[in-house]
Amino acid sequence: MKTISPYQAAALMLCFSLSRLISFKPSGDNLLICAAGELLAGAALAAVSVALPEKLSIKGRLIPKLCAALSAAYLLLQLTLLLSDLAASTQYSFPDFYASPAMIASAAAAAAYCASMGKGGCGRAACAVIVITLIIFVLTAVGAADRFDPDRLSLAVPDRAQQLSRQLLYSLGTACEIPLALILRQSTDRPRRAALLWFSGHSLSWAAMLTLCAGVIGDHALTGIPIDTLSSYSKTSVIERFDALLLLVWVLCTVLAAAALLSGTGCCIKIISDKAGRFAPPIGALISGAAACLLTGQGVLLPASVMAALLGGAMLLGFGAKEVRGC
Amino acid sequence: MKRLWFFLISGLLLFCTAGSRDTITALDRAMVHAIGIDRAEEGFNVTLQIFRPDSAGTDTQLDPAKANIFIVSASAPTVGEAMTKCENKLGEFLFIGHNQLIVLGSKVSLEQSKRLFSYFIKSKESYLGAKVATAQDASKLLSAELSEGAVSAQSLAGIIDRHVENSDTLECDLLKAFNAESSTLLIPQLALSDSKDDSEEQSVTVKNTAVYVSGQHILSLDEDTCNGLSLLLGEGDHLTLSLEGKEGTAAVDAALSRSRPRLTRNGDRLKCSFEVCVYLQNNQSLELLFDKKDLLDQSRIRLQESCDKALSLCYETSADLIGLSDIIRSRYPQLWLDCGGDFDRLLSLTELSANVRVEIRQ
Numbered sequence: 001m002k003t004i005s006p007y008q009a010a011a012l013m014l015c016f017s018l019s020r021l022i023s024f025k026p027s028g029d030n031l032l033i034c035a036a037g038e039l040l041a042g043a044a045l046a047a048v049s050v051a052l053p054e055k056l057s058i059k060g061r062l063i064p065k066l067c068a069a070l071s072a073a074y075l076l077l078q079l080t081l082l083l084s085d086l087a088a089s090t091q092y093s094f095p096d097f098y099a100s101p102a103m104i105a106s107a108a109a110a111a112a113y114c115a116s117m118g119k120g121g122c123g124r125a126a127c128a129v130i131v132i133t134l135i136i137f138v139l140t141a142v143g144a145a146d147r148f149d150p151d152r153l154s155l156a157v158p159d160r161a162q163q164l165s166r167q168l169l170y171s172l173g174t175a176c177e178i179p180l181a182l183i184l185r186q187s188t189d190r191p192r193r194a195a196l197l198w199f200s201g202h203s204l205s206w207a208a209m210l211t212l213c214a215g216v217i218g219d220h221a222l223t224g225i226p227i228d229t230l231s232s233y234s235k236t237s238v239i240e241r242f243d244a245l246l247l248l249v250w251v252l253c254t255v256l257a258a259a260a261l262l263s264g265t266g267c268c269i270k271i272i273s274d275k276a277g278r279f280a281p282p283i284g285a286l287i288s289g290a291a292a293c294l295l296t297g298q299g300v301l302l303p304a305s306v307m308a309a310l311l312g313g314a315m316l317l318g319f320g321a322k323e324v325r326g327c
Numbered sequence: 328m329k330r331l332w333f334f335l336i337s338g339l340l341l342f343c344t345a346g347s348r349d350t351i352t353a354l355d356r357a358m359v360h361a362i363g364i365d366r367a368e369e370g371f372n373v374t375l376q377i378f379r380p381d382s383a384g385t386d387t388q389l390d391p392a393k394a395n396i397f398i399v400s401a402s403a404p405t406v407g408e409a410m411t412k413c414e415n416k417l418g419e420f421l422f423i424g425h426n427q428l429i430v431l432g433s434k435v436s437l438e439q440s441k442r443l444f445s446y447f448i449k450s451k452e453s454y455l456g457a458k459v460a461t462a463q464d465a466s467k468l469l470s471a472e473l474s475e476g477a478v479s480a481q482s483l484a485g486i487i488d489r490h491v492e493n494s495d496t497l498e499c500d501l502l503k504a505f506n507a508e509s510s511t512l513l514i515p516q517l518a519l520s521d522s523k524d525d526s527e528e529q530s531v532t533v534k535n536t537a538v539y540v541s542g543q544h545i546l547s548l549d550e551d552t553c554n555g556l557s558l559l560l561g562e563g564d565h566l567t568l569s570l571e572g573k574e575g576t577a578a579v580d581a582a583l584s585r586s587r588p589r590l591t592r593n594g595d596r597l598k599c600s601f602e603v604c605v606y607l608q609n610n611q612s613l614e615l616l617f618d619k620k621d622l623l624d625q626s627r628i629r630l631q632e633s634c635d636k637a638l639s640l641c642y643e644t645s646a647d648l649i650g651l652s653d654i655i656r657s658r659y660p661q662l663w664l665d666c667g668g669d670f671d672r673l674l675s676l677t678e679l680s681a682n683v684r685v686e687i688r689q
Contacts, residue, residue, distance in 0.1 A: 106337075113333040147456075150587070151653045156660035156668075220502055233455045233502065241424075241454065 008123025009184040010197035011130045013177040016257040017042075017202040018133055019082065020174065021209060022227050022250045023089040029163045031221055032155060035210040037167025039203050041175060046199035049181045050192045065272045072268035072280075076288055078176045079261040083107055083292035086254045089225060090247070101293045107251070108289035111258030115281040119187050119263055126256050130201070133249040137209060140242045143234035144216045152218040153211065176261065177202070183264040258285075357419040360396070361483065363465030364443070365432035370404035372432075374466040375413050375421070398470050407446040424452040427484040429501065430465040430517065438542030440507035447501055458487050459504040461537050462517045471519055471529045483531060487515050490533040494554050494563030494583065497536055511647040511670075512539040513556070516547060540646045552640060555633030558603045559649050559681060561586055566605070570625045572616040579613065579626065582606045582688075588649075590658050597659070597673075599651060601681040605630060606688045619687065627685045634681035641679065645671055649679075 004012075026034050086107055087100035114122055157163060177198060185191030213226035221229060231242040239245070262281040269280040363374035379397040401412035414421050429447070437443065447453040460483075462468045468483075490496045496515040503512060518534035535547040548556070557563035566581045584604045591598050607613065607626065641648050647670050655673055656663040666672040 109333065109337055113337070116333065149653075151650060151657045154653075154657040154660050154663075156656045156663045158664060217502065220505065229455070232451075235456060243451075 003118065003120045003187045004123040004184070006188050006190040006194035006197060008120075008127055009181070009188045009191070009194035010201065011126035012119075012123055012184065012256065012260045013180050013194070013198040014130050014201045014205075015126050015253045016082075016177050016180065016260065017198070018130070018205060019086075019250065019253040019257045021206055022246065022253070023085050023225060024210075024227065025089075025225055026222055028222050029167060030155060030157045030160075031210045031214040031226065032153060033157070033160060033163045034167045035207050037164050038171050038206045040164075041168055041171030042199055042202045042206075044172070045175055045177065046195050049195040052182075068268040068271035072265050072272075075176070075261045075265045075268065076284055078174075079111075079258055079265070079284065079288040080291040081174070082254060082258055082261070083288060086251070087292065089228075092225065104289050104292045107255055107258060108285040108292075110255045111262055112282045112285035114256060114259035115262035115266065115285075117259075119184065122256060122259050122263060126260075129249070129252045129256055133253060134205075136242065136245050136249050137205070139236065139239070140231050140234045140246070141208070141212055143236040143239070143242060144212060144230055147233070148212065148215040149218075150215060152215050176257075180260055180264055183267050184260075186267075355420050356422040357414075357417050359421055359423045359426050360481070361428040361430065361469050362423070362426060363400075363430045363432070363462075363469045364406060364435055365465050366434035367402040369402045371406050371409055371435075372400060372402045372466060373406055373409035373413060374398060374400040374469050375410075376469045377417070378425075400466060405446075406443060410446055422452060423447070423450060424454060426454060426457050427481060428458045428460065428487075429504075430468055430483075431459065431461045431514070432465045433461060433463050433544075435461075436542055436544075437504070437507035437512065437539050440505055440542055444501065444505050448505060453501070455500065455502045457501045458484055458515075459499045459501060460487060460515045460517045460533075462519070468517060468519055468531065471531070483517070486517075486531055487533060490515065491562065492564045494557035494566045495550050496533045496553050497556060497560070497562055507539055508542040510541075510652075513537070513548070513648065514539065538644070538646055538648065540644070545644060545646060548640075551633050552637050554630070555635070555637035556648055558583060558605070558630060558634055558683070559588075559601045559637060566630075568626055568629060570617070570622065570629070572622075573618065574616060577612070577616045579607055579617070579622065581626065581685075582608065588654055590654055592659060592662075595676060597655065597662075597677040599654065599677050599679050601634065601649075601679075603630070603634060603681060603683045605683065605685045607685065609687050609689050613687070623685050623687065627683055630685065631681070631683045634683060638679045638681060641674065645674065647674075651677060651679075 024034070083104045087103045090103060091100055114125065117125075181191065181195050181198070184194065188194055209227060209230075213221045213230050217226060217229055217233065228243060228246065231246040234242050262284050265284045266280040357375075358378040359375050360378050361376040363376075365372045365374070375398070377397040377399060379395060399413050399416050401409045401416060403409035403412055410421060426447075431437075435443070441448075447457075448455075487496070487498070491498045497513045499512060499514045504514070506512075514537045515533045516535045516537050517531055520530050520532060535549060536553050537544055538546050538548060554563075554566060557566070561583065563583055566583060568579045568581060569576050570579055582605070584606065586602050586604060588599055588601050591600075605626070607622070613622070637648060640646070641651070652663070652668065652670050652673055655677070656668070662676075663673070666676075
């Protein structure tokens with residue numbers, strides 16, 4: 001059943017991209033190279049998404065269910081990392097004020113509620129959130145434009161190729177937009193347009209914001225969270241700092257991205273068992289929330305290669321999926 | 328039914344997360360407007376200028392006739408520890424989110440700038456764009472009763488802004504100062520003028536601009552050199568020149584335009600040229616007091632001398648006053664890497680020049 005427009009589908013995927021952008025930590029790598037790696041990864045994933053046939057099914061009962069189970073596990077893992085990242089990054093930026101379990105529990109509950117509204121509700125909310133986020137980005141850019149110096153943009157690092165490959169692997173491993181696209185394609189009548197719209201928004205936002213960070217903050221952007229630093233450095237005549245507004249849009253994007261992941265998990269579980277699929281979103285939120293609480297602050301990270309392999313497995317959903325009622 | 332469950336859970340979470348014991352109300356906070364750091368026997372003497380409105384019994388709490396500040400200071404081996412001691416003395420939590428200015432005493436070295444400013448960088452409240460200035464005695468400067476403005480720190484920040492706009496000095500903020508140990512930094516030097524009569528009111532001005540190379544103070548720049556640097560870096564907006572006219576010396580206002588330096592490579596040699604354009608607004612006084620051709624020549628010669636003085640200072644002191652290292656790093660990254668980022672090597676490869684053009688805008 002086609003329930004959402006390609007714009008709504010693209011907005012849901014963009015929420016995930018923007019949430020990753022706002023919490024992005026370069027860990028010493030050059031920002032321009034990180035942006036290039038992210039663009040290359042996005043292009044590859046968008047090309048795969050566009051090239052996939054509209055409908056392809058595999059005969060048999062076991063293989064589609066296996067693909068669905070693998071995809072559900074991957075989506076829940078991504079949800080856990082998303083919630084953990086929100087809590088860890090917020091604690092890094094605002095160490096005195098926020099308790100991680102409370103943040104994770106609130107975000108997971110909000111995401112489960114959004115997921116219960118269905119893809120249509122999530123899609124409409126995602127469109128509004130994307131507009132608000134882009135307005136905040138533009139305001140932040142206007143406030144920092146005075147301090148932008150093109151001479152701070154440089155590629156003077158000795159290991160450019162290694163940094164690019166590192167960023168490419170990281171992006172491919174953590175990109176959940178394509179599995180989302182594969183799930184959302186069943187609900188939209190123009191899935192290729194959705195993928196292209198997502199890629200345009202993703203490339204523009206990552207390229208523009210990381211370039212702005214590099215040009216305004218310079219080498220200081222290589223440590224910490226550059227977008228967060230930029231927002232606290234940016235100043236206009238009306239608003240002196242933008243970090244509170246950025247926290248608002250960050251949480252909004254994360255909650256909607258989490259809701260999309262929970263919806264996807266529900267779709268995957270429905271393939272295995274129709275009854276279980278109805279309870280999958282709240283139970284998924286509970287499991288991921290608990291796992292995120294345990295993970296936060298532990299510094300546990302799966303290797304990028306494992307993540308990329310899981311992504312490949314999740315993409316098999318596109319081949320194994322059937323038309324699922326209500327999905 | 329489903330929505331009811333979710334609303335119940337959300338409500339429960341709201342109750343769980345609100346009223347945290349770590350919440351600090353606004354009444355328990357002391358708003359720090361300016362921070363002074365001087366060298367002391369123990370390590371550092373930190374002086375805080377706290378906003379305290381002095382009511383005159385009127386409708387508003389803020390009385391513009393009074394200083395509206397409260398000073399507290401403490402000494403400790405590190406800035407962070409001194410800040411904690413100040414907090415203990417005040418009996419309130421410090422809020423540095425509205426901090427406008429950090430003043431460094433003349434004896435404070437920036438050789439370990441990251442360690443010096445670590446308290447500010449690690450605090451999320453801190454505004455990275457807070458201005459940084461130096462003074463002979465930071466504590467005395469922040470304690471002064473200023474004649475301008477209702478809040479001293481705001482006045483000091485405003486004074487620095489006006490000097491920067493008029494190309495008399497160059498701006499420095501916390502983000503730039505944080506990297507002082509590995510770069511060249513230009514910091515405005517504030518000076519307190521002695522009161523001429525018995526009144527307590529004093530005034531502050533920007534006397535010079537201090538140059539720090541790798542955290543060490545090597546020289547102070549006068550106004551003329553700062554004019555030249557402002558032109559080259561495109562940081563100031565205006566400039567006032569006193570030139571000889573038909574009937575004596577008269578002031579001429581000039582507007583500066585921003586220009587990017589041009590860097591060209593010829594084999595192993597680099598040539599960095601600055602094209603500076605200055606506009607004089609045509610008005611009645613200009614036509615009456617000056618001959619146009621003479622005016623253009625005089626102003627061009629004066630500004631060219633300032634720019635050449637600033638450029639020659641780069642060679643004399645080996646200080647990267649014009650950001651040459653960043654320019655080469657941006658446009659020829661491989662050359663920069665081959666030189667290891669060493670400014671002396673980069674400077675030896677580069678020929679610097681400036682060309683000033685003056686126009687009268689109708």
